[in-house]
Amino acid sequence: MADTKKKTGDIPFPTIESYGKDPAAIPGTDILKDAASLTDAYDFVKIKKRLAKKLDPKRYEHSMGVAYTAAALAMAYGEDMIKAYTAGVLHDCAKCLDDEERDECCKKYNVELTQIEKDHPFLIHAKLGAVLAKEKYGVDDPEILSAIRWHTTGRPDMTMLEAIIFSADFIEPNRKPLICLPKIRSIIFSDMDMALCLILEQTLVHLEHKGQAIDEYSMQAAEYYRKKINER
Numbered sequence: 436m437a438d439t440k441k442k443t444g445d446i447p448f449p450t451i452e453s454y455g456k457d458p459a460a461i462p463g464t465d466i467l468k469d470a471a472s473l474t475d476a477y478d479f480v481k482i483k484k485r486l487a488k489k490l491d492p493k494r495y496e497h498s499m500g501v502a503y504t505a506a507a508l509a510m511a512y513g514e515d516m517i518k519a520y521t522a523g524v525l526h527d528c529a530k531c532l533d534d535e536e537r538d539e540c541c542k543k544y545n546v547e548l549t550q551i552e553k554d555h556p557f558l559i560h561a562k563l564g565a566v567l568a569k570e571k572y573g574v575d576d577p578e579i580l581s582a583i584r585w586h587t588t589g590r591p592d593m594t595m596l597e598a599i600i601f602s603a604d605f606i607e608p609n610r611k612p613l614i615c616l617p618k619i620r621s622i623i624f625s626d627m628d629m630a631l632c633l634i635l636e637q638t639l640v641h642l643e644h645k646g647q648a649i650d651e652y653s654m655q656a657a658e659y660y661r662k663k664i665n666e667r
């Protein structure tokens with residue numbers, strides 16, 4: 436019999452020869468008792484049904500792309516996959532509100548707006564999204580809500596979950612194929628700081644080129660990650 440133990444570490448690679456035909460006899464196939472799977476954590480059928488009514492179809496597809504990309508990044512970085520997936524599903528939950536609905540929600544939940552958010556209302560959906568994820572979708576985990584809050588601008592020294600949602604929003608498979616994307620996608624699973632740096636630089640260049648205002652947090656974040664990379 437071939438020695439499969441060398442290739443797979445402590446758990447021998449399961450083969451019919453080594454364990455017979457009883458799947459329960461194969462080490463590693465028993466279910467972890469305390470671990471939750473995605474479907475145990477939240478009622479995603481209900482959440483997605485509600486979300487699909489609030490987003491246009493393209494935005495909904497984008498949200499699913501962010502969710503699965505975020506879950507994959509969480510696997511690579513040892514982060515909580517369920518939190519990453521949940522934040523990804525809901526990160527744009529306030530994106531498709533009309534102006535009236537958005538203003539009403541901000542008033543109702545006392546969402547304070549900065550001048551740049553008032554001047555560029557599309558920025559509001561991140562802050563408001565965190566509020567609606569809690570109030571309308573029943574998510575009260577502060578780490579998930581914070582990842583939704585910072586997904587548009589980023590900020591200096593992001594938590595790994597914030598970094599995952601911020602970057603998954605940029606690289607998910609439905610995104611337009613920008614020139615920088617293959618490079619960022621190729622490094623992000625092993626070098627998150629470099630990927631953040633490239634995403635932030637690209638975002639600033641794009642906004643500057645279009646003559647659009649740049650949020651203070653994005654500028655601070657770009658400076659922070661630029662410095663971090665240069666100090667390596």
Ligand SMILES: [Fe+2]
Nearest residue numbers: 526527530587
């Ligand atoms: Fe967004």
Ligand SMILES: [Fe+2]
Nearest residue numbers: 497526527604
């Ligand atoms: Fe998004």
